[in-house]
Amino acid sequence: MFAIKEKKQNNFSLVELKNTANNSYASISLNEGARLQSLNFKGISIIEEQPNFDYKDCYSSAILFPFANRIEEGKYSYKNTKYQFKSNEPKSKNALHGLVFNKEFKILEKEITSNSCAVTIYYSERNECKSFPFKYSIYLTYTLLENELQLKVTVKNNDTKSFPFVLGWHPYFNCNNFKNSYLSFKSDKKISFDKNLITKDIINHKTASKFKLENKQLDDCFVLEDNIVQFFTSKYQLEISSTSEENFLQLYTPKNKPVIAIEPMTGISNSFNNKIGLQELDANKTYALTWTLKLL
Template sequence: MYKITEIVAAELNYLELESPDGQSKAKICLNQGGSLSKFVFETIQILADYNSACYLDTYASSILFPFANRIKNGEYTFNNLKYKFQCNEIDKNNALHGFVYNKPFDVIDRVTTQEYASVTLCYKDEGKTEGFPFKFSIELTYQLNKNGLILSIKALNNDKNPFPFSIGWHPYFYSKNLDNSALNFKSDTKYVYDNQQIISSTTELDIEMPFQLKGVKLDTGYPLKTNEIQFSTPKYNMNLRSTSKENFLQLYTPDRQNIVAIEPMTGATDNFNNKIGLQTLQPNETYHVKWSIAIEPCNTHTNQLIN
């Protein structure tokens, strides 16, 4: 039987999902935006073990809503009205990663069976945030199962007015040796950025797949041609799939060794302005997206990279 355990550590509240044999675990922090702070699959470390005290610097596994990545100068126009977020990326003068990443989430459901454990968390916003005067709620459902992990997100417009949005996720994946690891995804374009890390143009993607990560430094975005991203490491192969109609990828290598952020998104950076992948949620309308992570330890090798 899968199980769910409540944990309190460093004044933070967590729920830990655990497989019957105790070899797979997923730990979610309720106080830090419902973020996934730990993921171990069949004793293999999948996510980087960032300290929770560094969360506001790393945004590790944070849910990015109502926008993913950046908004230039925090400013945008929607339905002929101008809005301005507070800029939390001070050095570049941008609004960064939405504003639910540090909100407390409530537990509204939990399920344990022989096949999986799942928890559903909810945050309700009353439209008081500067730059986004719209009421909404967002639900996150994490499911740990024999294949890996599924994150399902549901956003509901509780306002009388429509609002723009995109959604992203910011997990940092750990490899025992990043120099001996590779990514695989289908794209023919990468974004070019200005000095604020805002899209200024596009250029042809000049890398071959699988994309070998030896000696590579990344902070780059790509529009994807499929809903699939794969990551191969010495210990495990990962397949990340999305249910979004449009899919975008942001890759980032932090200063720490053997870690890469693989960030699936439903829209590009600054899309409140450039409209790339931007969607509108009407009053009482609900948007769903699901990201599924399938993990296979390297001794099985049945999960092949995209050809």
Template sequence: MIDNSEHIKTVALKTQETNTYAKVDLSFGAALKDLVLQGKTIISKHNKKPFASSILFPFPNRIKNGEYEFNDALYQLEKGSPDIDSHNAIHGLVFNKNFTIESQTENEVVLTFSQHTPEKGFPFTFDISVTYTLTMSVLYIEVLVKNTDIKAFPFALGWHPYFETSNLENSELSIKSTEKLLVDDKMIPNGKTVINWNGFETINNQVFDDCFELHSNEIQLKTPDYQIKISSSSKNNYLQLYTPEDRKSMAIEPQTAPANCFNTQEGLQILQPDDVYKLQWTVELEGK
């Protein structure tokens, strides 16, 4: 019998190998709070940064002024808080929602949230489920979104994890990208610049708060403590990178669309009534 009582805030996953486990926060949008693979701390519950490991739906990052037009109608989303971003809508609508447990085994859990009442700025109903499956060296995250409305709606998906590192300067990141998005003073894209990032680059003293269009669905992170591969099943792949001031971790955020996609339509998808969209992210420990 599944216990969905209010005092249940987290759910733990484990394997036969005791130094591999994960914990998920039900009260914070099914966010992954802990991930340890073969004794290596990949994501830590001690990271209290806003939106840490949040699932970002129906849009990642920002929507300019919280405004957008869809099917000849204008919509106004709620803007962020003064200490985060009071100018734009930010990081979707489910990051702070309570999910419930649909099913659970020792190493897998299915979490669900249903938006039955249309919300201001996004007056559509939907079901979203997030399945976490843990093996000794891989975490699988599967997201299913179903349109339960009688109308189509626009959407994109993202994930906002912070990956731990004991030395960010000596950590390396590998992506394949030839374009970085340029942004204005409110972090809204206003152009692109040509780059050439093809393989591992050392972080050194670089400061990131940037989005890249990817030409591969795989990202690799090599720290002094571990090496992982992050992959996505999406056809459209964008990556938001952010280095927090304490530089004890790095946000590596796979997205199916960049910021302001409701207005630019870049990477934007439309989900028809009764249709289902499926996306999988994996985090795989490489080497020993």
């Protein structure tokens, strides 16, 4: 039986999608950019809060818009005009992870059927912002099914002029045993970074079909040949897919934490300047993609 519940927890507004028939649920924090705070499939914890790992520092499950990853020193030009994002990365002057990760989203609609439940939430930017002076709305539809969670992201340009954008997602997945865990994805190109993790180049790099995680400290980005990434652990196996035409994969392992960030993105670090994966959305137009987490 599928159900949707709203609740308050530690002064945060949460909405929870549940399947009581198989002990699955997804919890979304409306005050924190509508991030996926927790995910459980059939009693197995896939995503959960980590102690001493604050959201303001780790961006766990943040929606990344209008850019993903970093913009070098927060500077970019669009249509012959220069703009400056606020630097929010302590170790550099870079701008990090976009503008909506800390916004408050509102519930637009709920839907419950015999085989799923879904909630659509949204944020609309109507104030003038010097760093990104465009009006937009972003809609997120989380749908919980028997063995999967879908996240549809729709961006609408409410302005009279076009704007540049990239979309990304920053979920951390539980991994209690890195020695026996691995990823599987198709890629023969990798991003080369400078010391501040700003893109230098795309280099040839053939990735093994079984990408082992043991003894790896990751902060790496790959160009995907298709839209599927599989994650194998001792407790669960998961497939992450996207409907996007261009797909990039950022992997990050924080020190001494039993999690790994597996981040699907439509662009890469410094995309507003290097244009890799960068798209433009015309006035009054929309763009949509869906990311799916499927239990294998």
